[in-house]
Amino acid sequence: xxxxxxDARGSFCPGPLMELISNxxxxxxxxxxxxxxxxxxxxxxxxEWIKKVGHExxxxxxxxxxxxxxxxxxxx
Amino acid sequence: MRILVIGGGMGGTIFANxxxxxxQHEMKTGKARITxxxxxxxxxxxxxxLYVAMGRATPDELVREQESLLEPGIEFHVDPVEEFHLAxxxxxCKSGKVHEYDLIVISTGSRPLPExxxxxxxxxxxxxxxxxxxxxxxxxxxxxxxxxxxxxxLPHKCPMIPLELTFAMHDFIKDxxxxxKTEFYYTYPIGxxxxxxNVAKWATPEFDRMxxxxxxxxxxxxxxxxxxxxxxxxxxxxxxDLLVAVPPHKGQEVIEKNGLGENGWIPTNSASLHMEGExxxxxxxxxxxxxxxxxxxxxxxHFEAETAAENVAAxxxxxxxxxxxxxxxxxxxxxxxxxxxxxxxxxxxxxxxxAPTGAVHAFKMAYNKLxxxxxxxxx
Numbered sequence: 001x002x003x004x005x006x007d008a009r010g011s012f013c014p015g016p017l018m019e020l021i022s023n024x025x026x027x028x029x030x031x032x033x034x035x036x037x038x039x040x041x042x043x044x045x046x047x048e049w050i051k052k053v054g055h056e057x058x059x060x061x062x063x064x065x066x067x068x069x070x071x072x073x074x075x076x
Numbered sequence: 077m078r079i080l081v082i083g084g085g086m087g088g089t090i091f092a093n094x095x096x097x098x099x100q101h102e103m104k105t106g107k108a109r110i111t112x113x114x115x116x117x118x119x120x121x122x123x124x125x126l127y128v129a130m131g132r133a134t135p136d137e138l139v140r141e142q143e144s145l146l147e148p149g150i151e152f153h154v155d156p157v158e159e160f161h162l163a164x165x166x167x168x169c170k171s172g173k174v175h176e177y178d179l180i181v182i183s184t185g186s187r188p189l190p191e192x193x194x195x196x197x198x199x200x201x202x203x204x205x206x207x208x209x210x211x212x213x214x215x216x217x218x219x220x221x222x223x224x225x226x227x228x229x230l231p232h233k234c235p236m237i238p239l240e241l242t243f244a245m246h247d248f249i250k251d252x253x254x255x256x257k258t259e260f261y262y263t264y265p266i267g268x269x270x271x272x273x274n275v276a277k278w279a280t281p282e283f284d285r286m287x288x289x290x291x292x293x294x295x296x297x298x299x300x301x302x303x304x305x306x307x308x309x310x311x312x313x314x315x316x317d318l319l320v321a322v323p324p325h326k327g328q329e330v331i332e333k334n335g336l337g338e339n340g341w342i343p344t345n346s347a348s349l350h351m352e353g354e355x356x357x358x359x360x361x362x363x364x365x366x367x368x369x370x371x372x373x374x375x376x377x378h379f380e381a382e383t384a385a386e387n388v389a390a391x392x393x394x395x396x397x398x399x400x401x402x403x404x405x406x407x408x409x410x411x412x413x414x415x416x417x418x419x420x421x422x423x424x425x426x427x428x429x430x431a432p433t434g435a436v437h438a439f440k441m442a443y444n445k446l447x448x449x450x451x452x453x454x455x
Contacts, residue, residue, distance in 0.1 A: 010346070010403060010423035011369035013235050015271045019369045021295060022231040025324075026339060045267050052293055052310045 003032045008042075009067060016042045017049060020072070024055070027074045032058065035070040046070050077108045077392055080167065080177035082157050084114030084142045086122075086451065087183035087363030087377030093453035094385035096147035099392055103149045108392055111175060112146065113167070115156035119145055120206075121447050123374060126237065126410065128209035130244050131217070133444075135206040145451050160334045162355040179358045179388065182342065182351075183381075184331060186233050186364035186372060190323035193229060195299030200227070200321035203241070215318065216248060221257030222317030224249075227296045227306050229324030230265055233364060233372045236419070238262070238322050239270060239279055240410040245320070246286055247413045260287070261314060263294035263306075275409070275419055278429050282411065296321075325372065327365055341367035346423070347400035349384055360384050370423075371405050378450065379404040385453075408440045416440045 006023050008016035016037035023033055035046065043060055050057050050072050058071035079095065081088045092110050102108035119142040127133035143152050159168040166176045188204040190197040201216075203209040224245060228238050242262050249258045262269065262283065268276035269283065269290055283290055295309040299319065307313050326332075327340020336342050336351075343352040344366035351359035362384060363377030370376055380401055387397035403423030409432070410416045416437035419427035449455045 006369070008369045012273075012421050012426045013271045013371045013405065013419070014231065014369070015266070016369075017266045018230055018271050021265055025230065041273070048267060049293060049310075053295075 001030045001032070002027075003034065005034045005036065007036045009036050009038045011037075011039075015039065017045050020046060020070075021049070024072075024074055029074050029076060032071060032073045035068075035072070037068045037070065038066060040068070042068050042070060046072070077102075077178045078176060079108065079110045079179045079181070079388065080175055081110065081112040081181045081183065082167070083183035083185060083363075083365075084112060084116065084119055084152075085183060085185045085363065085377070086374045087185075087365075087381045088112060088114075088181060089119060089142070089145055089451045090378055090453050091181055091183065091362060091381035091385050092150050093145070093147045093451070094382060095388055096150050097453065098385065098389035100149075102392055109151070110149070111151040111153070111177075113153050113155055113157055113169060113175065114142055115154070117142055117154045119451065121444070122204075123234070123447075124444060125203040125206070125209040126240055126244065127444070128206070129203035129212035129216070129241070130248055130413075131213045132413075135210065138206075140448060140451075145448065147452070157330060160330075160336060162336075162351075162359060165358070177358075179360070181360045181362060181384065182331075182336075182365055183362040183377065184328040184365050186325045186327050186340065188233070188323045189326050190229075190321060192324050192326075193296055193298060195301050196227075196229075196296065196321055196323060199299045199301035199304075200319040200323075202321045202323050203237075204233070204323065212320075216245065219249070219254070219258075219318055221254050223259045223261055223315060224318045224320060225306060225314055225316035226260075226262045226320045226322070227294075227314075228264055228322045229296060231325055231372065232322050233325050235271055235371045235373065236407050236409045238264065239275070241320060241322070242288060243282075243286075243412045244410060246288065260289065261316070262288055262290040263296070263308070263314065264290065264292050265295045267292050272419055272421070272427055272429075274427055275429050278417070278431075325364075331365065337365075337367060341365065343367050346403070348387075348397070349380055349401050360388070370403055371407065373405060373407055375406045379406075408436070408443070410437065410440065413437075
């Protein structure tokens with residue numbers, strides 16, 4: 001099992017969710033990923049996609065500098 | 077200073093030309109030397125494949141001899157690098173020749189890999205190579221009606237191409253009088269029709285106006301050619317008569333083989349454009365080769381190359397770089413054959429696309445011809 005961090009701060013295009021999807025394609029089942037995003041929309045659209053595909057949301061939090069830290073696990 | 081540029085695409089070429097003009101004196105006096113190594117003697121204007129796919133350009137219009145684009149004094153060899161020895165400051169080429177350097181710029185680009193999705197390559201068309209673009213035109217010309225499905229892989233080069241292809245095909249089919257026999261069905265990986273929120277806000281009503289149907293949160297998993305169906309990771313299934321793909325991309329194999337970056341994308345500092353890691357101090361990464369979370373597009377390579385060339389010239393002349401890359405990208409968006417708009421953004425500022433106009437389309441058509449001046453670092 002490995003954990004990777006994807007720093008998508010300041011990414012408008014392709015954007016945090018596209019970066020997350022691209023990275024999850026390179027991961028193995030059970031691996032975890034922490035997405036760093038400055039886009040408030042990530043806190044909603046990442047869980048939406050994770051749920052639809054059937055992966056696992058671990059946690060979501062925003063730090064004092066406004067960056068969202070979204071942790072997910074590849075489940076399939 | 078020995079500067080070695082790996083890759084004769086947009087990033088490497090603009091960098092080398094801009095730098096050569098800034099350090100003419102140093103090159104003439106032997107204090108600096110620029111060498112470029114490329115896998116091909118040709119330079120291709122890749123955004124032009126869209127026009128080939130629509131029968132509005134032919135492949136030969138998009139190709140020039142690479143050497144003809146380079147400033148005098150730049151040494152050019154068609155000899156692809158096979159081994160990067162960054163700790164020892166040298167590379168080894170296919171010919172066996174070793175090139176030493178003081179600074180290396182890696183701009184090797186990316187490649188479409190439709191074969192990454194089971195069934196995609198053999199059951200879809202795309203426009204990422206000359207042959208594929210010509211085949212695209214032939215299949216679209218032979219299309220007699222039915223359902224055209226657009227499917228998008230990740231990551232991919234040129235973020236605007238899913239929209240541009242859809243609008244262009246709509247015009248193409250309309251001109252042939254087949255619109256009433258054709259259904260357009262556009263799919264996209266995230267929860268709106270484009271990654272850029274403001275572009276999606278503009279494009280969605282355009283789709284509605286044109287009668288283009290769309291499904292979002294659709295990441296293709298495989299294509300069932302027997303049943304003419306594309307299946308998604310989200311559990312969706314869409315039938316097609318003609319499947320138009322924006323295939324997933326990877327960086328070049330040589331990058332992966334040398335362990336420089338997963339999937340061929342090299343970890344890169346977003347501001348300095350230097351490679352991350354202990355050997356990155358004299359390694360600059362440009363264009364698609366970076367792992368930066370920004371558009372894989374010629375425009376990105378162009379603006380990165382400008383920054384890098386200014387900085388390298390400044391280091392040679394005054395001993396330190398002068399600016400950081402701010403994430404600037406400028407992408408035209410063809411919105412049909414007579415109209416276009418654009419998206420300009422950077423790390424801090426999202427794009428604010430305007431309504432498409434004929435004037436922006438005319439500028440895009442002019443830029444397609446002016447590109448060769450851009451590659452020379454003149455525009």
